Amino acid sequence: MDTSSPAPQAAPVAAATANTAGLQPDAIAEAQAKAQAALAQYLAQSKFPCTTRMKFQSKNLALQHSQLQQKKEEKKDNTRPISSTPVSGTAWCVVWTGDGKVFFYNPSTKTSVWERPPEMYGRADVDVLVSKCPEVKKDEPEHANAEGDSDGSDEETEDGGPPKKKSRSERKKEALLAQQKKDKEKPVRQMLEKPIDPAVQAELQAQRDREKMPLEERLMQFKTMLGEKGVATGSTFEKELSKIVFDPRYLLLSATERRACFDAYVREKLEQERAEKKRRMKEAKEKSSFSSFGSKFGKDPRFKAVEKMRDREDLFNEYMRDREDLFNEYVGELHKKEKEERREKKEKAKKEFMALLAEQTSFTRKTKWSTAKKLLENDERYKAVESSSSREQMFRDHVEKLGDESLSDIEEEAEREK
Incomplete structure (x- = not known):
């Protein structure tokens, strides 16, 4: 090798490097790549030993790899x-x-x-x-x-x-x-x-709107909505939810405020109904008093047939007591019948829910209630059981009797063995 011979491409490389001060990163990388390519071409044509050329080529590859890594870092997704x-x-x-x-x-x-x-x-x-x-x-x-x-x-x-x-x-x-x-x-x-x-977005927007309106006014509008939608006094929040959830006034209160306002409305309405019932009964009783009866039927021969006024009043009061007893007996039977119907309905819902659980071949002893609930919540037999705690307890009683393998896995294993 002739060590006195200068590298003809060294000056262009230095010049290319010196002229990159005002360029963008991509332009700098391009200029460096061209310079390295020219140097590699020179080394390939020169009389340097093979090992020296390979060292230069290796360093050239390392530089190119470093430049690629730098570009990747620059283009890295900053949104993560x-x-x-x-x-x-x-x-x-x-x-x-x-x-x-x-x-x-x-x-x-x-x-x-x-x-x-x-x-x-x-x-x-x-x-x-x-x-x-x-x-x-x-x-x-x-x-x-x-x-x-x-x-x-x-x-x-x-x-x-x-x-x-x-x-x-x-x-x-x-x-x-x-x-x-x-x-x-x-x-x-x-x-x-x-x-x-969208539901979360609507709730967030409603939260901002609530700050613009006093709580008393929002409560009043919510109760007005409950009255307009015909919410029943003997019902629950879950049952009546379908009637009110799509009304804009539903979002006037937070989740906890809605339930509290609903419960208060139901109690108030129940008290009003009881007071109205008492008023009607009192009015009916007053209309049925002996004095009003005497003024209405005093000229009737049957009224005059009983000579003494005291005897007439005693007969009238005895009749009214018998009539009240008959009425109370009728009401008692009616309540008893309604109670029995509710019990039968509850028992039927329980049996149907247990049948629904038995149909689930994927359940095992380790199945969680949160997982099972997602699979069952759209079934009418699930909705028929009003108490969520009752559903969960029946589920736990059911899975305790199951094994660690699901019924579908056992059936597949038996099918393979055949």
């Missing part, structure tokens, strides 16, 4: 979440994204919203969480990767040969780390991609 902080006393988390945006996520309901949920209004700790994006360190695996790419993966052999290849275990470890990172980011990415539930 970078931090998630739970809010004490609530089921919500404050989540920040890489582009400086903040939203709220509820892991229990898997709901994500941009607006602050009502239960976090007026909280100073939440104000702090949403005021500034927390500083997040870059992922260590990425640094390790970058170092490995520049130092380990392109490491040359002592004799200047090609770079050493990574072992299978090292490649598996890197792939596992990459997959774990991807799996970690996936649920939070789904939060951003999932559209906001």
Whole structure:
């Protein structure tokens, strides 16, 4: 090798590097790539030993790889979440994204919203969480990767040969780390991609509207709605929900306020009905008094047939007592019949619900009530049992008798053995 001969391409490389000060990152990378290509071409045509050329080519590949990694980092998706902080006393988390945006996520309901949920209004700790994006360190695996790419993966052999290849275990470890990172980011990415539930959005808008109207007025309008919809006094909130849920006035109160107002309305209406019933009975009794009876039938020969007024009044009062006893007996029988009908209806609903549970071949001893409820809640036999605690207790009694394998699994196993 003639060591006195200068490298003809060295000056162009230096010149290309010197002229990149005012260029954009993409233009700089392009200029460096052209310079490296020219240098590689020169080395290929020169009389340098093979090992020297391979060293230059290896360094050239390392530089190109570094430039590609830099481009990938620049194009990295900045919309992915970078931090998630739970809010004490609530089921919500404050989540920040890489582009400086903040939203709220509820892991229990898997709901994500941009607006602050009502239960976090007026909280100073939440104000702090949403005021500034927390500083997040870059992922260590990425640094390790970058170092490995520049130092380990392109490491040359002592004799200047090609770079050493990574072992299978090292490649598996890197792939596992990459997959774990991807799996970690996936649920939070789904939060951003999932559209906001219209019901949640409507509730949030209603919360803002409630602040503009006094509570007394909202309560009055809600009770007016209950009266207009014909809510029955002997009914429950769940049964009457279908009548009122689509009325705009339904959202005037929060969930707890709605139920409390409903219960108060039912009690008030029941008291009014009882008072009205007493008034009518008193009025009827007054109309049936002996004095009114005598003034109406005093000229009747049958009235005059009893000579003494005291005897007439005694006969009248005796008749009214007998009549009242008959009426009370009738009412008692009626109540007894209604009670028996309710008991039979409840027993029938219980039997039908147990039959519904028996039809579920996927249930095992380990099946949770929350899972089963989602499968059953649209069935009429599920709705017929009014008490949610009764449904859950019957479910638990049912699954206690089951094994660890579902009936469908046992049937499939028996079919395979045939």
